[in-house]
Amino acid sequence: MQVFIRTDASIQIGTGHVMRCLTLAKQLKSRNVVVTFICRNLEGNLINFITEQGFDVLCLSEIPKTKESPEISHWDWTRDNWFDDAEETILLLKKVNLPIELLVVDHYSIDINWEQKLQSIVKKIMVIDDIADRKHDCDLLLDQNFYCSMENRYSNLVPEKCYQFLGPSYALLREEFLNINPSKIIRDGTINNILIFFGGTDSAGATLKILYAIKELIKVNIIINVVIGFENPFKEQIESFCNKYENVILHCNIDYMANLMSQADLAIGAGGTASWERIYLRLPSVVVTTASNQLELTRDLAHTGAIKSLGVIQSILKSDIQSQLKLLIDNPQAILKMVESCNYIINYSTVKKNRVSSRILEIINDTR
Template sequence: MDKLVKKVKVAFRTDASVQIGTGHVMRCATLANYMREQRFEVYFVCRAEQGNLCEWLEQAGYTVLRLDASKPLDQARDAQEMKLRIEELGVRPDAIVVDHYGLDYRWEEAMQSITGRVLVIDDLANRRHACDLLLDQNYNEDLQNRYADLVPEHCRLLLGPAYLILRPEFYQAAGRRRTRDNHIRRVLVFFGGSDPTCETLKALEAMDSITNRPYGVDVVVGSANPHRFRIEQMCSQMGIQYHCQIDYLADLMAEADLSLGAGGVTMWERCFLGLPSVVTTVAENQIASTKAAAHFGAVFWIGWHEQVQPANYLHILSNVQEPTHRWEAMSVKAKQLMASDRTEPGHSLIDYLKST
């Protein structure tokens, strides 16, 4: 009987910063929220980098153990400090979920002495892992073979967009989704929580050159964006709707006819809702999946951020009504890619933890 009522304890090791963005923490928080609904006991371990989301997580009701960020990340030191913090908390986790590009099998092996399971969220497939389960929710043309030599034989693999970690509002928005045509009435601009390459400012500079825009615009930034106050001022001057650190992004995506954004998790959220998007890759880990999605016809990739200038955004935004863009066909392909006729979130990882 005690076993039936015992709470599963899960520790998340992930980071957010101005430099690496907020995507890792945001998707872990989404997963943690689902776990909490299942009465899991969840806490986070994060480095206190500039632009971290520790306070945001605490406001959401989670315990956050902060790691020292005064020195560059070192796997051995990070593992040792995490062990100490967990010991201080006095809770042995049944599983540790790690979503971090700077950690690999060496860190994961060190965790096995303090937990029953190590679960990895990854999409790079560029390093070895010592884990029991690996989740890669991205689309890739060679997805089934990417981790062949990178994980132990016993590791369970959850691969592809069918395992995308989506917040509940995206399923609600999917229930209201409409068939889009080639007429653009509203444009959404969102380049991630921190937007380290300043794509939002580039896009606004381009829009400022367009007189009598035939569409409305919503600009979204995160609280980790160091230029958010300048962006807010520009939006006010240009008559553009400004949104900061919101919880209704899915609604804005559902209302939009076209989006400008980066690759990564938010690209898949747009695809899930069938929102055509012009994608700029702002991190190397986004390139392969964005290329694959563009080849499928689900997005329009305009290139690497260093080569994308305001003039590139201006060309797109000045000609969005041109029939050659075929936004309607892109919307259909995006939904096909994401299998977005599903109505319930995939709980495969949670089910795995409950069964072990």
């Protein structure tokens, strides 16, 4: 079975789309599915990383730069040039010269127009989305996020026949997470270990801002693990900061995130894909919104009590970060309430049973 995944990563876009697609790709590969990625060659792409994970990548050309717009938005270019993107993708797929059972699309700038153009050369299209701001012509749709109105979120945006996988019960979690039973992790409300992680790129500089803010709160009895990616533009400053403290440990581009989250008592991070990893492991979180697509999700999660939201990174003050952190360190009962709320959102056995890869293959085989 041939499955292709159209997604992108860059300094502007971040790494979240590719990382969750890699999780799906590995699940499918374990069931003897051949998975190939289609990515545009953007600054900060993860094309080499994808190939290192064992998958072929078909590369789309670089975005042309002009004197008028040397720093064009990667999101805007794909949205404005969707026809060219679709045409280039079709050319690559035709060269494969094999029946394509499924094309997975995980891209905020691709919508119904692009998808309809690809329908003639693929058997089925699956969309991974979480902002529900445009129409799709797809056979399957995955939105793994928690929203107050999950059931009706895509009622007017996808065809009636579309299979919809909605909510954290369908979260795309890597095997390192699924191999852990969260109920075995002891969380007693005390904070002796804090994890800071703002994604693979963190172009907003949230990691550094948090570190400077909590500098006065760093105590020798609290271990602070800081995780960044190779593409973090503030890598050298972060490394310099961490080297000043014995109990502040820097990790770069790691493959043991589940282990760090299991050991942590509190996480500080963004409201993206890592939300489900933290909540699955019942890890209380202080969340900073670093992109507009995280606003609704972070707001709805904050209503459940599973996280504490500080707001948008650009408007957060040093005092906001310090007061929230001190409040949680001094209040173990507040931490325990957050742990209970995490249990309400994601159930360990349900996530293991509802593996998206299994449901995809069931649908494809039933409709052949």
